[in-house]
């Protein structure tokens with residue numbers, strides 16, 4: 003194994019055929035890694051919607067003119083094991099409905115949702131309950147707490163459903179309450195807690211069961227900025243420790259950029275683009291996505307690895323930068339470094355290509371550089 007690269011290391015040679023950091027990240031993913039996939043999923047509200055013949059050519063306007071609401075339109079995507087997919091879009095674009103379809107909290111009008119290779123639309127109620135209990139965790143905007151149970155009893159409730167004994171489940175619930183910063187409030191009833199505190203109880207309850215698959219619909223929306231950031235950090239920590247598969251809805255692009263492996267941008271029920279944050283920013287699939295992301299500081303999103311390219315076998319001189327460093331983090335070096343191609347390596351020291359300085363500077367500072 004290569005030892006980690008240090009600044010000042012003399013020369014990096016790129017192996018032939020290397021096509022960059024992004025591709026190497028992608029190539030680690032196989033079909034077997036897919037945990038959730040949906041195929042041409044539609045959710046149309048309105049009487050008799052299930053009888054509609056929906057094809058990729060059906061438009062939202064067509065449906066609207068006949069009295070239907072297409073909340074989700076022909077969505078196909080997959081979520082991989084350990085991946086965090088963030089769903090973004092304006093209010094009413096269909097984010098919650100899509101996630102509800104993925105958990106079969108609502109039945110799709112057309113199309114199929116597969117969870118670990120099983121069509122959840124074909125499952126019986128008992129199979130669904132079992133799947134949700136064993137594998138899924140959900141946090142929704144309305145906290146869904148049981149009003150007649152204390153905070154700690156709410157957190158312990160799913161463990162009770164799993165048949166865990168009282169002492170074990172209360173110990174786990176207490177630890178989760180502490181994790182979300184609610185130590186001392188264990189015996190409060192939901193009505194005695196603020197909105198943000200209730201939201202944290204909901205998050206603690208969801209964390210308590212350590213679900214493999216997590217659906218989170220704006221879980222941090224009621225938290226103040228400091229606690230919100232702490233919760234995001236906690237999520238990133240948990241995510242790095244265990245291979246959880248997470249679908250997360252947010253309105254907040256900064257939150258999406260901090261957390262997402264990929265972002266799905268929705269408009270009028272359809273997914274306009276589902277891609278890594280870097281590709282969303284560097285190669286928007288539509289005018290809408292470009293507009294949606296226009297205010298983003300690209301230097302904070304684009305990492306050196308995403309720009310690394312090199313013709314096979316070429317030698318790169320001098321100390322490397324790390325693939326996961328953002329252009330913003332590298333700004334000083336980019337301005338001062340005399341080289342046109344700066345070698346890029348992974349955290350483990352594996353070369354991934356060369357960073358074209360002028361391109362990086364242009365992305366960082368815009369056309370004026």
Ligand SMILES: Nc1ncnc2c1ncn2[C@@H]1O[C@H](COP(=O)(O)OP(=O)(O)OP(=O)(O)O)[C@@H](O)[C@H]1O
Pocket residue numbers: 047071072073091092093094095096097098099100
């Ligand atoms: N039960 C329902 N009956 C009829 N229309 C519905 C129903 N649920 C959602 N809709 C409609 O479907 C569309 C998508 O709603 P959805 O709640 O999924 O959007 P969203 O992107 O999650 O919005 P928000 O960010 O405001 O939560 C909206 O036009 C909404 O009015």
